Amino acid sequence: MSARPGRWRRWRLVVAGVVVLTVTATVALVLAYPSVAATTCPRCYGLTPVRDGLYAEPDLPDADRQRLIEVYRDASQRVDDFYQGRESDPTVLACLTSRCYRRIGGGGERGIAIRDRALMLSPRGISAVIAAHELSHVELHARLGSRRDEVPQWFDEGLAVLVSDDRRYLAPPTAPDRCRDAASGPLPETLDAWLRAAGADEQVYARAACRVHRWVAAHGGRAAVLDLVDRLRRGERFDALVGD
Template sequence: MASRWKATALAIALAATTAAGLAATYPAAAAIMCPNCLGFRKAFGQVYVEDGMAPQEQAMVLQTIAMARDRLRGFYGTTESDPEIFVCGDDDCYRRIGGGRSRGMALLNLALFLSPRGTSVTIASHEMSHIELHSRIGLIKTFRRDVPQWFDEGVAVIVSDDGRYLRPTSSPDRCLVEPDGALPTTRSVWIESAASAGLYAKAACRVSRWIAGHGGFPAVTRLLANIAAGESFEMAY
């Protein structure tokens, strides 16, 4: 049943991304179906590394992934996602799977891809947060973007405890930038705007204040459960 669901999800993903003109996601999807075909080998469990990666580098990758999973559990309590994780040892590998200039990327709730520059606890846990959120609301609601991109990204910054965009946890207010005005709700607009507008810090600020005002981290799991049950984001928020 699980393999049938994965095949169905990939088929939908490929159809949707093709329709949107995002052909760069195809090699990433192909890696899920045939890791060896894209130059990966299984390292442990759901983790795949680029074929030829040195043993000591592979050991560091597995440690990083374990620490990122701990950070994810520290936020959500328990996790519902179990993505396949692909780690590249060089930039050529990452370009081959369509990674471009990013450090990491998530494909729905199916898989996580990390570049050599993204093999850190911060980047890995950020991308894992996206996958966990998508798993909790389901495939259809993920495609429809029922959770706006700014909230998804803000949660990921908090999960990853990214010091580039947040003050330390000991700070009464973790905001570095005031979230003035509307923030992008769609992924395409977010990607176009994020590099120049300080959006990660703004989204993290808005979400961190919302969490603080709604009883802490469990507020996010309640919101996602309500959305999965049919509420709109506006109602759940």
Template structure:
């Protein structure tokens, strides 16, 4: 028995080390305190050196962002850990040059540039969609990347990519929105993909009953209505 326990400890330590070097974001999200994050309660963690006033502001930001996602869906089923970095040195190895990153429906990490309601709600919207469609569909990328991103823009009500009022489109979506995550990352900012995807998703929502349309697809497990939507 002692040998088995020792072997499990060794295997666990080896797995942790591999995760640390190959996917530091997941390792950090799995044990925030191991990487210098302080627990503020309610699933919110901040970089240890963050000042008291910034900690209070961060907690309030996450509460407001959660309320925004809840307002869209009617309730929240996901409860991801939220890690906020106070410095770029903290965030760079976890999320690169982005403002925020979401890990399935389990965690999200925000950079100092992403510690505002819109960005936090955007990442929380990803987590909520992933929770509702399930782990298998999330890992299989069953929902096209343009829809996942466009929906997060709509839910977060991002004024950079959406106009106020009934007709929210700032640009026409076109028909060449990337379905794969890698393709999206390569051209997202330069090609104005966020505004185009947000337009397309907002029109889809208008035609399918808003959040109710998303819930129907999640419940059925079939996303053909989205994948078949290739036109503008």
């Protein structure tokens, strides 16, 4: 028993429509969010594997490839040490030229984390400190899961400074007080507010790092962060656990 010709024509039109919508949506995603598309398919943007999960421009000199591997290894170790292991396994896109970074959707930042799945490093961000900062964001988001939006941006950023041991914003661990800027007052809670504040005064990182460092030190060290994550995942509120 065969289907009617009209029915087949209708099905072909439906299938064609679905294909067109899918292609249109994909093109729109690539144009609107090239960083998401690039981290999903690094090869589509001309990047090649340097090692598992780490991509960069093709035909790099051996010295540059080794430098990337060492930066990634050092950054990963900093995050491993702080979190006592990692639950995240992000894709890392590293660009040694501005042209490459613009192509994958980067801007003027040194690096950027894409939620809990990837990060991108600009030519100015090829360092263990910057890579560890972004890996810290990814790790925290991965551990929090659906509760990641419960953590205000100032805590996320201050924690990333602490994990990466960024000496621009924190004194060395041997200092009597690691805080470089202990000014009080509210800190930005949303990403948009943080970006505006950091654009106007980069020392907002130092103030956030100081607040996080002092909270961590007063609550038992690194284990306090792991406990905080567990309690947040169980449904407790950040404000009740940390304050503002």
